[in-house]
């Protein structure tokens with residue numbers, strides 16, 4: 427992986443904040459693609475340590491700069507621990523804007539993949555996922571960096 431991409435894929439702070447900064451005056455927007463209750467995919471359930479049949483809160487967004495998607499993301503939170511979180515009403519506010527406000531937020535290891543997003547057709551060089559934990563709440567956040575981002579920021583192919 428090139429150092430330029432490593433700086434993005436390995437960052438442990440808010441991707442939203444970094445995109446806004448890198449957007450360099452472009453308008454940042456979270457476009458909500460889907461938000462519903464459903465069953466995580468098997469690999470997502472395994473990453474969360476969840477039984478396969480457990481329902482979860484599923485959220486898919488595109489993080490757009492000047493209307494162009496640079497990142498697509500899919501987050502999975504087990505329902506049982508969602509009580510009291512107001513995530514259903516996040517709408518087009520960034521999940522990160524809520525997550526990174528939690529004082530005792532923990533972020534697990536970041537896993538990286540070169541496989542494109544299984545939930546979205548746009549291609550891209552790298553994807554990553556990690557589990558955020560805050561008290562009893564946990565959410566798996568999966569983010570896929572798209573070719574459009576590489577194009578706009580003149581990043582290397584990989």
Ligand SMILES: C=C(O[C@@H]1C=C(C(=O)O)C=C[C@H]1O)C(=O)O
Pocket residue numbers: 439440441442443456485486487489497499500501519520521522523525567568569
């Ligand atoms: C976790 C963050 O939130 C971002 C925003 C998301 C959303 O609004 O659904 C999902 C993934 C992240 O890229 C972050 O900003 O780092």
